Amino acid sequence: MRFEKKAGGASEVSGVGGVSKFTDEAALGVEVDEAIRDFRLSVHAWSEAAYSRPRTAPAAAVRRHLWRLASAWALGCVLVIGGVSTGGVYEHHQREVRIAAARAAEQQRQAAQERARQEEEDLLAKVDSDVSREVPSAMEPLAQLMAGDETQ
Amino acid sequence: MQPVRASTRVMAAGTALEAMTMATAEKIAAEEFSAVVTKHRPHIFRFLLSSTRDVDLAETLTQECFLKAHRNWGSFRGESSAMTWLMRIAINLQKDHWRNRRMQFWRQAQTHSVDMDEASEWLPSGERSVEQKLMARERVGQVGKAVEGLSERQRTVFLLRYVEEMELKEIALATGLNEGTVKAHLSRALARVRAELGGKR
Numbered sequence: 001m002r003f004e005k006k007a008g009g010a011s012e013v014s015g016v017g018g019v020s021k022f023t024d025e026a027a028l029g030v031e032v033d034e035a036i037r038d039f040r041l042s043v044h045a046w047s048e049a050a051y052s053r054p055r056t057a058p059a060a061a062v063r064r065h066l067w068r069l070a071s072a073w074a075l076g077c078v079l080v081i082g083g084v085s086t087g088g089v090y091e092h093h094q095r096e097v098r099i100a101a102a103r104a105a106e107q108q109r110q111a112a113q114e115r116a117r118q119e120e121e122d123l124l125a126k127v128d129s130d131v132s133r134e135v136p137s138a139m140e141p142l143a144q145l146m147a148g149d150e151t152q
Numbered sequence: 153m154q155p156v157r158a159s160t161r162v163m164a165a166g167t168a169l170e171a172m173t174m175a176t177a178e179k180i181a182a183e184e185f186s187a188v189v190t191k192h193r194p195h196i197f198r199f200l201l202s203s204t205r206d207v208d209l210a211e212t213l214t215q216e217c218f219l220k221a222h223r224n225w226g227s228f229r230g231e232s233s234a235m236t237w238l239m240r241i242a243i244n245l246q247k248d249h250w251r252n253r254r255m256q257f258w259r260q261a262q263t264h265s266v267d268m269d270e271a272s273e274w275l276p277s278g279e280r281s282v283e284q285k286l287m288a289r290e291r292v293g294q295v296g297k298a299v300e301g302l303s304e305r306q307r308t309v310f311l312l313r314y315v316e317e318m319e320l321k322e323i324a325l326a327t328g329l330n331e332g333t334v335k336a337h338l339s340r341a342l343a344r345v346r347a348e349l350g351g352k353r
Binding site: 031036039046 | 342
């Protein structure tokens, strides 16, 4: 496979079997041709060797695969543990909130009961004070007499 | 027992014949594809190896290429040669691989590319003197270095032309470029190789 070099400097591909045009660049042209041919031979040999190598699960590939598997498992475990613990913390927090709410409700209920009882007592006291009357002052001596008889 | 009509018998025979024909066609297609794999697999692998410089990656992409080809074998019309068609799939797979940025981190972590100039280690000794062998190795290393420095498209065109020895028309079909563009890329690639070799003289 050869290529030609144009006078302007840009090379043009002439296809397989072409000949270098200009003698001043002929040496370089031949050298490039040879270098490319050798490059092709090298790549072919490399490829053949790689293609026909025994496929015995290369250690590096296996190790890489195992690493990937292990890291995937580790990541999975961390995510699961994280998820579970986050769920546990959230659940605990929710329970605390529920207990605090129940306590507050109980306290409110007790306070309301106390207030109602107090109001009832006040009402009864007010009724007692309104209904009861003082002994008339005209009966007072008699009352004193009755008290004297009882002492005798 | 009811008598079976003649038309029903003909239809049943037709269906059986159709099934047999389909089975035969599938068998023939499978055999054809198997022959194509046997014939072209080393070439596709070689192109991908020289392009990626990573044996494992080249093997993976070759597998993917033939898997894709197998899936689409029915739609291959033979407008180009099977090799050109397969090469086009391989080039697209390679492009997808490098352009897919989602897994860039993993790719960088896993890359096992070797330097292209290491290809010189595989240069067959032939009937050369020790000095000639050393010089040839050095030149191959220089070409490898120049190829490594080419753009993706220039490298593809260069490798298809000078390693796979494909015709310009075939390269144009495989890369989806027109022949003029292929020539331009090839010219620039050659200029670079020439400069690399010329500079070291």
